[in-house]
Amino acid sequence: MLTNNRNKYVSPFIKWAKDEKHLLNEIEKYIPGKFTSYREPFLGGGALLFHIQPQNAVLNAVNNELVNLYTVIRDKVELLIDDLKKHVNEKEYFYNIRSFDRNGKIDELSDVERASRIIYLNKTCFNGFFKTNECGQFDAPFGSYKNPKIVNKIILRSVSEYFNKNNITFTNTSFEDALHDIEKGAFVYLAPPYVPVSDNSKFANGFTREDHMKLRELCDYLTSREINFLLSNSSDSFVHDLYRDYNIEIIEIGRNINSISSKRGQIEEVLIRNYK
Numbered sequence: 001m002l003t004n005n006r007n008k009y010v011s012p013f014i015k016w017a018k019d020e021k022h023l024l025n026e027i028e029k030y031i032p033g034k035f036t037s038y039r040e041p042f043l044g045g046g047a048l049l050f051h052i053q054p055q056n057a058v059l060n061a062v063n064n065e066l067v068n069l070y071t072v073i074r075d076k077v078e079l080l081i082d083d084l085k086k087h088v089n090e091k092e093y094f095y096n097i098r099s100f101d102r103n104g105k106i107d108e109l110s111d112v113e114r115a116s117r118i119i120y121l122n123k124t125c126f127n128g129f130f131k132t133n134e135c136g137q138f139d140a141p142f143g144s145y146k147n148p149k150i151v152n153k154i155i156l157r158s159v160s161e162y163f164n165k166n167n168i169t170f171t172n173t174s175f176e177d178a179l180h181d182i183e184k185g186a187f188v189y190l191a192p193p194y195v196p197v198s199d200n201s202k203f204a205n206g207f208t209r210e211d212h213m214k215l216r217e218l219c220d221y222l223t224s225r226e227i228n229f230l231l232s233n234s235s236d237s238f239v240h241d242l243y244r245d246y247n248i249e250i251i252e253i254g255r256n257i258n259s260i261s262s263k264r265g266q267i268e269e270v271l272i273r274n275y276k
Contacts, residue, residue: 006053009158013073014122015129016044020191022270023232024051026073026251030273032228035187039089041175042191043070045130053162060178062172065118066130067172072115077160083116083153089124094142095125097121123148134206152255176218188222190215190231194269197234209238223274243272
């Protein structure tokens with residue numbers, strides 16, 4: 001079920017390396033007209049969540065820092081806003097804050113300070129994307145932006161209000177466990193790390209080919225329960241073969257972020273669903 005009056009200020013407060021914002025116009029075509037709850041086992045920046053603003057949602061991420069951030073915004077938003085004001089947009093300060101997940105200082109931070117750190121790094125790093133290395137450490141470099149908006153009170157307070165006025169739950173577990181108690185009538189949006197389309201690319205965030213096969217098994221389970229799912233991924237032959245029994249829509253997406261103009265243009269992604 002969706003909220004009656006969607007608030008335009010309830011919107012993503014961080015950028016995620018793979019977010020569905022660029023797909024929203026296409027995804028909106030396939031959102032079921034009715035569902036009792038919204039499930040998202042691969043929560044990132046929350047573009048679809050904030051676009052539809054469901055009244056009941058269970059949201060999961062394997063990244064504990066991200067789950068902490070969402071929880072703090074829900075429960076302690078004013079403390080977070082106050083803490084964000086301490087940060088400065090300086091290179092030396094940035095790398096000192098970034099190093100906390102390398103030198104153990106992150107364990108000395110409160111939940112509010114950890115959430116504040118993530119927003120600060122996201123707003124001041126290069127390209128503004130939440131990006132970690134194989135060890136789970138934030139590894140985006142300093143962005144050298146003149147005046148990044150580190151504290152966006154309107155969005156943070158609006159998101160917090162949305163969380164508190166509705167039945168929104170956050171979990172920090174595997175994508176399989178995130179759906180173990182799913183009820184009939186729910187709608188599931190699945191946005192896993194994409195299958196790489198280049199031979200030079202690696203599977204992202206440790207999410208392997210075998211994990212994608214497990215995800216397909218989960219989709220089969222949802223289908224057997226008559227629970228609707230919508231899944232986004234790259235338009236790769238492996239993906240097409242894996243989900244050949246489902247409805248696959250090929251979507252052309254504009255890519256304008258590459259610094260090399262010849263590499264800009266259209267790329268293909270897919271939306272996969274088990275309903276008409």
